[in-house]
Amino acid sequence: MDTVDMGEFVVRRASESDADALVGIDVIAVEGDDGRQASIRRWCGRGLAVVAEDASGLLGYCVVEYTFFEQGFVTMLMVAPSARGRGVGRRLLDAVAASCTTPKLFTSTNVSNQSMQRLLQRAGWSPVGLLHGLDEGDPELFYLCQWQAAAAAPDGRSPAPDFD
Structure with a gap:
């Protein structure tokens, strides 16, 4: 499956060609943050x-990496200011939880x-922990997706939707 229909918008895996549009909706990137x-x-x-995304374009994005003690970690969740309050962030979180490949x-x-x-x-x-010292x-x-932990298959892996 290429996309997951989420009602008024769809969720799909980003491609390299989406990068410029994502930079355009990311409030930090728009301000010129090269990093x-x-x-x-x-x-x-x-x-x-x-x-x-919907018919108007990209609404937000979410990134999961697997470098946090070999578990999934949502590194970034960004919703365009114009799309906030429409359930975009929640749907992105639900989609990445469903596709997470670790238990x-x-x-x-930040607090x-x-x-x-x-x-x-x-x-x-x-909430599962508090860390001082990153941002003075x-x-x-830190948070744990309880839904993801409960949904893990007996072998410790969750079934992953095919975004590709």
Whole structure:
């Protein structure tokens, strides 16, 4: 399956050709952050990003990497400011949880990012730890996708939708 129909928008694996459009909706990349722009191009090139799109174009993206203690980790979730409040972030999180290839899926956000914390809690993620020292004065909260942990098959792997 190339895409997963999510109602008014679809979720699909990003391609290298999506990188410029993702840079255009990422509020940090738009401000000229060369590191973020390079990361977006790398994520798209390696097939690590999943995008949500509708007839108007790309609405947001989510990146999962498998370098966090050999478990899935949502490295980035970004929803275009104009698409916020439409369920895009939740649908992206649900899609990456369903496609995660490890028994556990984690993410983190700053204590100051209340909107991300609310999204994670509504999506069924549970807080599992706090780390000081990454961003001075703004600790990092770590979350575990409980749905992903519960959905893992007996062999410890979840069935992955085919985004390719």
